[in-house]
Amino acid sequence: MNAQIPSLLSRLSTKSPWLYRINAGSCNGCDVELATTAIIPRYDVERLGCQYCGSPKHADIVLITGPLTVRVKDKVLRLYQEIPDPKVTVAVGVCPISGGVFRDSYAIAGPLDQYIPIDVNVPGCPPRPQAIIEGIAKAIAVWQTRI
Amino acid sequence: MSDGLILLFSVLVFPGGLFALALGLLIKGVDRRVAARLQRRVGPPLLQPVFDLIKLSRKETMIPAQSSAAIFRWAPLAGFSCMVLAAAMIPINGVYRPSPELGDLLTLFYLLAVPAVVLMLAGSASGSPFGAIGFSREMSIMLAYEGPVLLALLSVAIRVGVGEGHLISLSLTEIVQYQRVHGPFILDPWMWPAMLTFLCFFPANLGVLPFDIPEAETEVLEGPLLEYSGPSLGLFKMMSAVKCVVVLGLGITLFLPNGPDGVLGLLLFAVKCTVLAVLGVTVVRTGMGRMRIDQAFRFFLKWPLALGIASLAIMLARS
Numbered sequence: 001m002n003a004q005i006p007s008l009l010s011r012l013s014t015k016s017p018w019l020y021r022i023n024a025g026s027c028n029g030c031d032v033e034l035a036t037t038a039i040i041p042r043y044d045v046e047r048l049g050c051q052y053c054g055s056p057k058h059a060d061i062v063l064i065t066g067p068l069t070v071r072v073k074d075k076v077l078r079l080y081q082e083i084p085d086p087k088v089t090v091a092v093g094v095c096p097i098s099g100g101v102f103r104d105s106y107a108i109a110g111p112l113d114q115y116i117p118i119d120v121n122v123p124g125c126p127p128r129p130q131a132i133i134e135g136i137a138k139a140i141a142v143w144q145t146r147i
Numbered sequence: 148m149s150d151g152l153i154l155l156f157s158v159l160v161f162p163g164g165l166f167a168l169a170l171g172l173l174i175k176g177v178d179r180r181v182a183a184r185l186q187r188r189v190g191p192p193l194l195q196p197v198f199d200l201i202k203l204s205r206k207e208t209m210i211p212a213q214s215s216a217a218i219f220r221w222a223p224l225a226g227f228s229c230m231v232l233a234a235a236m237i238p239i240n241g242v243y244r245p246s247p248e249l250g251d252l253l254t255l256f257y258l259l260a261v262p263a264v265v266l267m268l269a270g271s272a273s274g275s276p277f278g279a280i281g282f283s284r285e286m287s288i289m290l291a292y293e294g295p296v297l298l299a300l301l302s303v304a305i306r307v308g309v310g311e312g313h314l315i316s317l318s319l320t321e322i323v324q325y326q327r328v329h330g331p332f333i334l335d336p337w338m339w340p341a342m343l344t345f346l347c348f349f350p351a352n353l354g355v356l357p358f359d360i361p362e363a364e365t366e367v368l369e370g371p372l373l374e375y376s377g378p379s380l381g382l383f384k385m386m387s388a389v390k391c392v393v394v395l396g397l398g399i400t401l402f403l404p405n406g407p408d409g410v411l412g413l414l415l416f417a418v419k420c421t422v423l424a425v426l427g428v429t430v431v432r433t434g435m436g437r438m439r440i441d442q443a444f445r446f447f448l449k450w451p452l453a454l455g456i457a458s459l460a461i462m463l464a465r466s
Contacts, residue, residue: 009201009205010205012197012198012201012202013198013201013202013205014202015192015195015198015202016195016198016199016201016202017202041186041187041188044183044188044189044190046179046183046188046189046190046191047188047189047190047191049191049192049195049198049199052364053364053369054364054365054368054369054373055364055368055369055372055373055374057209057373057374057375057376057380058369058372058375058376058380060202060206082209084206084207084208084209084376084377085206085207086205086206086207147202147205
């Protein structure tokens, strides 16, 4: 019985994943997809309890877009430190994985997973809204093992 | 001794504390669901605010290095406890009559200012520039809406006081009693200016669109709440849920407290709160964009203030 209560609480907690977006030098394509994914009626992710939050301190699931440029690297790492544990990282688009169309550029510090642990990759240029929602759903499953 | 226990029960369990918190969270859930439906979305489950609280209780609390840690830590608790106390001062017709020791209309009015003060303290103690902007905006909007609302409260108090044979009546129980005998004020056109003023006060005090300027997440990243995380952010969410019940309950007490006794009266109170929240908050916030702080300031010192003065003048002229 005593073991069941924490697991029940963690199951209920996963119904409230708050999303935070970090743009690590993205071309804005994935950011537009992220904005429309959650906000337009057709692909409403609020039904999963998700909510975009303005502050990294409120976040549970971090969505990172872009190839991690040299100039933005330190800021992204600092933002990542500001997010309270337990947290899950989702890399959205092909850029955080390989650099995408920006690979081999002198301005790129990526790939992202050399600097911060990535839990879910959502490849695509940009990924479809359905793919992003699936990525968020997988991130929730990862998050349940931590909270 | 038993009087003290009853007082403690009314503050901590019913109608303050647990009851107000449960009702407030339910109203927040209905608000989010209805807002989603108005935008043709599916929306979150009704218990979403409860899930949010459970989640926040299991997160890490971070205290920024540049903050004044003591104020930062205790401000949310102070705000929450003041709102619980205020919730015990709201009478529910036929169910609950607040003890006179808890205070009168003016005490309640001052307690209602505490969450705004707490947000200002939290914003300035967090050491973040966004918190400081939130602090200044919270102060301007509070200065703008307090005056008109006080006028509306006074016109109700004078109306009841004159009806009962003395100059002014600040007791909430007396206001409810008067309307039980003479009919609710919502049916009296002379009271409508005061009611309109009070309707403008809802979104400003509850911090929702078009007056969520201090916490605008797209401009100042939730302002005073920016640096809060985990359980202390949860306390702020609980404070705003209880505040929701207090403000809605005050509106119901002032203009439409009538209803049956017993459990039915309690249910009717909850229904009235929810309907008022949907009409006065949800529909307004889905239908409007955010005002700038100077527009909001000018708005409150124009229409609600004019209505408040008109309503006070009507009450004085008719007495």
